[in-house]
Amino acid sequence: MKVVGSFFDGMISQLDHPYLDQLIRYHHFLKQRNALLKQFAETGRRDLTLLGSYDQELIRLSIILANRRAELLEQMAFLFQDHYSEISNGTEEVSVSYQTEALQPDFSEYFLSLRQKDLATKNSNAGIHKDDYDFLIGEHPIRKIGSQGQQKSFIIALKLAQFQIFEEYKGEKPLLLLDDIFDKLDDERISKLMELVSKGTFGQIFLTDARPERSKAILGKLDAEVFFFELEKGEVKK
Structure with missing residues (x-):
């Protein structure tokens, strides 16, 4: 869900400028790596040393960025649930589930294990650009089972939680x-x-x-x- 990912990335970037720098750096290296994979396919020549340097930087940045995303969601979890409960009169439990491979202990090995697939597809198949967020009501995706009112309440609760996080970091009400x-x-x-x-x-x-x-x-x-x-x-x- 790219729109959802942009919401959280935009939020963290306003609170944590190094995160924005690292995110920009990540996408720069991702673009360079994908271009290199396409070049390999077109020329038949492979510079695996250069590819390896891109691999290590994408692995490093994926772990840093994924940890920061997970930290934000942990900070927001109570505020978000509390606001949704107030709007819905406490009748439903909601959550945001962050799906990422970058926080797995073997992520580095997993990333490198996909090299042959990357060469074949001319694309990077692991990294935080593959992350996703699930909006859940109970244990089910709200986009599948939630009413329009529930979905709207979900978004409002997220915005209210965002407000309070900003206020906490900035020391003033936005x-x-x-x-x-x-x-x-x-x-x-x-x-x-x-x-x-x-x-x-x-x-x-x-x-x-x-x-x-x-x-x-x-x-x-x-x-x-x-x-x-x-x-x-x-x-x-x-």
Whole structure:
């Protein structure tokens, strides 16, 4: 799930600049290694010493980056589950499962064992670019069994957990943007979500909704300072 991977990579990169440098370096070496594999196939000549240098750097960086990804998910796990429980009234258990080969004790040997396959496919078949994330409700993928409301609640809980992680690292509350927030949520989930975000935990929040009358009805009930802005034909009306 490349979009999901980009979400977590983007999040870590904002918190940990060395991670971003290492991620860029990883993709540079991956691109160089794949180009070398294609060159081998086209010319019939193989520089295994150069290939080996790329192998060692990709193995090293895969382990570093995978550990940082796993660390972030561990930090987010409680916050994420807690927010989802509040939105869903505690009726469902959710989690994010990080799938990677780079944290296996024999990853280096595994990476090197695929060299013949890499030469045949002209592509690198191991490394953190092969990692994946599973969004689970119970023990099942939420994209398969979850309702639209459950899936939307999942994403919202992730964003709220992201907010709190940023606040912890940066020492200040970031702006929170929740786009088209009420779509796909039933009345109970909307009510629970509004109770959650109106506690003051999340500071300034921007909500977007294609149905302004719905937003006004929901937000008008909150004991919080609320401003409404409507965008019509390129103009903003307060």
